[in-house]
Structure formats: structure tokens, C-alpha cells
Amino acid sequence: xxxxxxxxxxxxxxxxxxxxxxxxxxxxxxxxxxxxxxxxxxxxxxxxxxxxxxxxxxxxxxxxxxxxxxxxxxxxxxxxxxxxxxxxxxxxxxxxxxxxxxxxxxxxxxxxxxxxxxxxxxxxxxxxxxxxxxxxxxx
Numbered sequence: 001x002x003x004x005x006x007x008x009x010x011x012x013x014x015x016x017x018x019x020x021x022x023x024x025x026x027x028x029x030x031x032x033x034x035x036x037x038x039x040x041x042x043x044x045x046x047x048x049x050x051x052x053x054x055x056x057x058x059x060x061x062x063x064x065x066x067x068x069x070x071x072x073x074x075x076x077x078x079x080x081x082x083x084x085x086x087x088x089x090x091x092x093x094x095x096x097x098x099x100x101x102x103x104x105x106x107x108x109x110x111x112x113x114x115x116x117x118x119x120x121x122x123x124x125x126x127x128x129x130x131x132x133x134x135x136x137x138x139x
Contacts, residue, residue, distance in 0.1 A: 016049075016057040017084070019130060020066045022075065024048065026127040027060055033101060034086050034132070058084075078129025085133035091120035094134045098122040114138055 021027040025043035031050065032038055036058065042048035046065040050058050066073045088094045095112045101124045102108040109123040109131055122134045 014056070016059050018059045018061060019084075019126075019128075020063060020073075020075065021060050021126075021128050022063055023127055024060060024062050030101075030106060030126045031058070031060075033104065034097070075128075078125075083133075084130065085135060088120075088134050088136045090136050091138055094120040094122050094136050097134050098124060 019027070024045065028038045028043055028048060036050040036052075038048055038050045046062045046068075048060045052058055063073075063075065086097070088097050091112075091114075098108060098112050106127070107125040107129075109125050110121075112120055112122040112134075115121040115135075118138050119135045120138055123131045124134065126132055
């Protein structure tokens, strides 16, 4: 039996995470509060992107864009897991970011707590109800 080297059949490279949003301006405001550098003027565009550390991109598409790709597309229910997570500057940073976001009117899904797996952890919802995890290692 012969094997083919992995390089002979390269796999696609994971490059981006996409989120479909109902209000582009509200979503970009939320993610800018988390430190993402989204180009100015993206609020009026049907698609926006931010470069992430390590070369990944986070992309946002409007409902209209999603329907242009698939006319039968419907939005998922609020709170559908997305799996976005932001590492904060220590346990106190989790509390601070959570307080800043909920103080700005965003919905807190789970207040900060010391998780059994060794992290300070919290969840806040973006404007479309996507859960966004905030975490930091516990000392």
C-alpha cells in the first residue's frame, strides 16, 4: 500500500468566520467595543471584515446579502451558538469588559464567574443574539 504525502493534495486553509447580522452598524459598534479594527464606512456596506490575529478574518454579512446568496435563507433563532470568544486581560478584565458592554445596553447572557475549567468566564450577546464569550485564565 502506498501513501500520498499530505502536501500532494493540500487541504483548504481555514481563513474566516462569517456572521450574518440584521443591523450592520449596531453589530460593528459592538465588535469595535471588543477591540476589532473594522474599516470606517463599513456600517453602510452589505459585507464587512476585520483582520484577526494569526491571519484569520471575521466577516459580517447583512440579511440582504445572505438572501442574495440563498433566497430561501432565514435568520436562525436568537441565541443560536456561534462560538466567538475573546480573551481578556486577566480575570478582572472579564469583569470590566462584561460591565462595559452590559452598561452600554448589550444583553448579558451569563455574568462573570470562576469556571471549573480554570477560567474567569462570561457571556454577552451581540445585537443579533449571538453569544460572545469573554474569558481569562484564573491565577
